[in-house]
Amino acid sequence: MFIAAEAGGANLLVSIAPFILMFAVFYFLLIRPQQKKQKDRNLMLTQLKKGDKVTTIGGLHGTIQEITDDIVVLRVNDATKLTFNRDSINQVTQPSTSLTE
Incomplete structure (x- = not known):
């Protein structure tokens, strides 16, 4: 058994x-x-800073003009600024070259 x-x-x-x-x-x-x-991705989003050239999830290319905890304002040409949620940034294509913000 x-x-x-x-x-x-x-x-x-x-x-x-x-x-x-x-x-x-x-x-x-x-x-x-x-x-x-x-x-x-979360690390990239936390390291975003003014002057970074980025691409959004939708494919829009721009340069960060203003940034807060939730919002990113991108300059896409000389006259156009667009506001996005920080989470909508897909990648940094070129980091800013300035050492200060």
Whole structure:
């Protein structure tokens, strides 16, 4: 009777092992890279500063004129300034060259 209980425990481990393996593969191939990408994006958004040339999620190119915690004002040409949420910045194409803000 005791031997049957040990065999049942081994069968349980063998039946759960594929699920554990699948979770490990999903974690290392999908979840972990996505978390790293999100961390890098948040770091980029916190380091935005006046004078940076950026591209928005919609593809608009401009230079940061004003920046607050939530809002970014972009100058897209000599006469046009547009206001965006900070989260709508996709990438910094050219960091500002000035050392002071």
